[in-house]
Amino acid sequence: MNTGAYVIDVRDGRVGQVMGREGGYVQLRPPGGGREWDCPPEAVEPAPVAEELRARVRLVNREGRLP
Template sequence: MTPERGAYVVDVRQGRIGQVMGQQGPYVQLRPPGGGREWDCPPDALRPAGPGEVLRARVTELNRESRLP
């Protein structure tokens, strides 16, 4: 699986949802919803995020943005 930049995916190794930020070498770079430290994940350890997971991720981001000065 090679997801598009901006897509939400799940890192099945940890069960974490992330937004695809790009690709560096053989790894996909993911960022947690709402910000935070990016991590690398091999493409074969990713699955598309379901609609409920995407909704939760977007709500997390909106909540973070509403707290910014």
């Protein structure tokens, strides 16, 4: 997975944005920010288009609220 891509952690269904790789894991961050979590690469699947669009809207909305 490329950095910045939106994916699903199939273990629990959470959508995350790929932030990088560390120690054999993919580091994911929730759309719009928050605490990153580690996910094994075999548990990562590309997010469906609808989920990616929702994630991008959350990010734009969050940025619009910042001072």
